[in-house]
Amino acid sequence: MFNLTSGEQSAVASRRFTDPANLFVWSIWFIMLVVALVYVFVYGRNLPLEEDWNMVSALTGNQQDIATWLWEQNNEHRIPFPKLVLHLLLKITNGDFRCGMVLNICSSAGIAAMFIAACKKLRGKTNYVDAFFPIAFLHMGNWENFYWSWQFTLILSTFLTCILIAIVANYTRLLTTRLTVLASVCMMALPLSGANGLLYLVPVVPWLTYECYFQFKSKEQGGSRLNAYLILVSLIITVVFVFMYFDGYYRPWWNPPNPGIYPTLKTSIKFLALAFGPAAILSWTISTLAALLINGSTLYILLRTLLKVRGPEFRRAFALLLFLGGSIVFALAMGWGRAAWVPTFGMPIRYVLLALPSLITCYFSWLLYGSKQSRVIIPASLFLAMALLIIPNSRKGFIWRDWYLDGTRSVMTDIENGVPHGDLATKHFNFLLHSNKKRLSDRMLQLKEAGIGPFKQMKVDSDNKNTAPTQNIDTTITQ
Numbered sequence: 001m002f003n004l005t006s007g008e009q010s011a012v013a014s015r016r017f018t019d020p021a022n023l024f025v026w027s028i029w030f031i032m033l034v035v036a037l038v039y040v041f042v043y044g045r046n047l048p049l050e051e052d053w054n055m056v057s058a059l060t061g062n063q064q065d066i067a068t069w070l071w072e073q074n075n076e077h078r079i080p081f082p083k084l085v086l087h088l089l090l091k092i093t094n095g096d097f098r099c100g101m102v103l104n105i106c107s108s109a110g111i112a113a114m115f116i117a118a119c120k121k122l123r124g125k126t127n128y129v130d131a132f133f134p135i136a137f138l139h140m141g142n143w144e145n146f147y148w149s150w151q152f153t154l155i156l157s158t159f160l161t162c163i164l165i166a167i168v169a170n171y172t173r174l175l176t177t178r179l180t181v182l183a184s185v186c187m188m189a190l191p192l193s194g195a196n197g198l199l200y201l202v203p204v205v206p207w208l209t210y211e212c213y214f215q216f217k218s219k220e221q222g223g224s225r226l227n228a229y230l231i232l233v234s235l236i237i238t239v240v241f242v243f244m245y246f247d248g249y250y251r252p253w254w255n256p257p258n259p260g261i262y263p264t265l266k267t268s269i270k271f272l273a274l275a276f277g278p279a280a281i282l283s284w285t286i287s288t289l290a291a292l293l294i295n296g297s298t299l300y301i302l303l304r305t306l307l308k309v310r311g312p313e314f315r316r317a318f319a320l321l322l323f324l325g326g327s328i329v330f331a332l333a334m335g336w337g338r339a340a341w342v343p344t345f346g347m348p349i350r351y352v353l354l355a356l357p358s359l360i361t362c363y364f365s366w367l368l369y370g371s372k373q374s375r376v377i378i379p380a381s382l383f384l385a386m387a388l389l390i391i392p393n394s395r396k397g398f399i400w401r402d403w404y405l406d407g408t409r410s411v412m413t414d415i416e417n418g419v420p421h422g423d424l425a426t427k428h429f430n431f432l433l434h435s436n437k438k439r440l441s442d443r444m445l446q447l448k449e450a451g452i453g454p455f456k457q458m459k460v461d462s463d464n465k466n467t468a469p470t471q472n473i474d475t476t477i478t479q
Contacts, residue, residue: 022126025116029134033109036138036146037102043401044098044147045408046453048443051150052097053433055083056443059090060450074153075252076337077194078245082153095452100149105138107152108145108353111162112137115360118166122367132363132383136356139386141277141393143400144350155353157197160186164204165323165357169364171316174214174223177230183208184234191241196354198245199333201238203326207319209235214315256340267342268335271351272327275359276385277393278349290385294378298324298362305369320365327358349396407431415454420461421445 048056051074057063070080089099112133119130145151163186167179175183187204190197208231215228258264272295273280273287280287302321309317334354338347359382366378411428419427425441433440447455 019126021128021130022120024128025126025131025134028131029109029112029116029138032134032138033105036105036109036140039140040098040101040105040147043405044101045404045412046096046098047408047411048097048432048447049148049150049404050433051153052100052148053440053443054150055086055090055097056446058087059095060446060452062446073249077153077196078249079153079192079194081189081192082156082194085156086149086152095447095450097149097453100152101147104146104149104152104155107155107159108137108142109134111159114163114166118169118364119367121170122364127379129379129383132379132386133360135383135386135390136275136277136359137353139277139390139393140397141279141349141389142352143397144348145353147401147404148350151350154194154196154350157190157193157200158353158357160189160193160197161200161204161323161357162360164207165360165364168207168316168319168323169368171319172312174218174312175211175227177224177227180215180227180230183211184230188234188238188241191238191245196330198242199330200326200357201242202329203319203322205235205238207322210315210318255337258336259340263339263342264332264335266335267339267347268331270342270347271331271334271338271355272358273355274347274349274351275355277352277389278396279389279392281347281349281396282392294362294382295324295328295358298365301369302365317369320361320368324358324361324365327361331355331358349400412454415458418459420459421448422461424458 054074058066058069063069070083071078085103086100089103090097093099115133116126116130119133120126145155164183167175167183187201187208190201190204212228212231212235215223215231216225269288269291270280270284272291273284276287276290280291299321302317302324305317306314306321334351363379363382367375370378407428411424411432414424414427421444422441425432425437425444429437429440433443444455444458445460447453448458448460450456
């Protein structure tokens with residue numbers, strides 16, 4: 001390899017910066033990130049919404065047992081890791097719930113940037129179609145994911161899985177120690193990030209078990225017993241976390257029974273289609289057919305590839321197959337749990353990010369193992385589809401924005417007009433915390449006492465003026 005002079009290095013860096021495809025993709029990434037962050041300051045309100053109220057007792061010092069609070073069940077989820085992250089951010093920002101909005105957006109942007117870099121490493125250059133990633137992760141159809149702080153507790157597991165997919169995409173040899181540590185940490189964090197994290201373990205555990213075996217036995221470059229032991233220890237810790245997850249676990253009583261196999265499959269396919277964004281709802285026929293086509297064809301090329309290749313390439317194709325299969329298992333689990341709800345409540349648009357790993361796996365699979373033509377056509381088609389759906393996806397997201405603004409505007413107006421907290425809770429509990437009016441009233445008082453957000457100016461009912469906020473701990477699970 002030739003050594004470049006400082007002038008030559010500067011010229012190479014300059015060409016990279018001015019490369020039209022590179023400039024196009026990163027411009028899309030930057031513009032979409034800036035728009036999403038600007039919307040936080042334009043439309044975001046420092047008002048807890050639904051499960052955001054779960055954070056209030058710990059934030060205000062009214063939660064005596066933080067460990068129990070972190071581990072307690074919310075619906076079917078135990079989410080100590082993301083709750084701890086949100087709790088620390090809320091403490092740092094003095095209870096500004098918009099910090100979670102910024103975290104959700106920046107996390108999504110970071111994952112998109114990681115995938116752009118992964119594609120560049122694969123090809124040796126950035127391609128225009130890699131703008132698929134910032135569009136998929138940052139379009140405004142993700143409004144509910146971006147501007148509801150609590151969503152970080154549900155989408156963190158998706159981000160952890162995406163990190164692992166990016167590692168697999170460039171998995172041309174055994175993992176280095178640095179990547180071994182990163183993959184192991186992501187795996188151990190998944191069961192601490194809710195039921196979604198448990199489902200994402202389906203591909204991760206067998207892949208890293210396979211990797212552990214080769215790290216022990218193989219003399220390939222990058223392999224070492226240290227890496228093998230690191231993976232082995234992390235696998236044991238992960239299994240322990242899974243057993244802990246189900247210790248004392250109970251099934252949420254409000255979930256209706258599953259209606260059967262056909263509704264489950266139908267709902268599962270709809271979930272996969274949501275990877276294209278909430279615009280998929282406009283025509284379930286088209287979107288579900290597209291989802292079946294891309295996932296089915298990707299499954300075929302991965303199986304075909306496994307019959308042709310050996311060595312490191314076999315391990316990469318096998319890992320991608322595991323992640324695609326894991327995404328299908330995830331969809332089936334979502335279909336099983338959601339099938340009874342879909343006819344009446346529909347498919348929540350916040351599931352958009354949860355469905356994306358399947359589409360990401362398909363993108364990389366075709367980029368690596370498609371024919372010469374399909375390596376160009378399929379990624380380009382996915383990019384074009386996401387680009388054409390920006391406007392309809394945004395319109396769907398703006399529906400949630402309008403609902404959110406109407407509700408927050410009404411709450412803020414009543415606080416400013418001196419509506420007592422009891423009347424405030426009675427009037428707005430369907431918007432702020434639909435499942436528990438008493439809990440909402442108590443948490444409002446806690447924010448008032450702590451002088452946090454708009455509630456510091458809230459008027460208190462006369463019979464509560466000399467009463468401290470309720471200390472503890474209501475572990476009622478909200479739906």
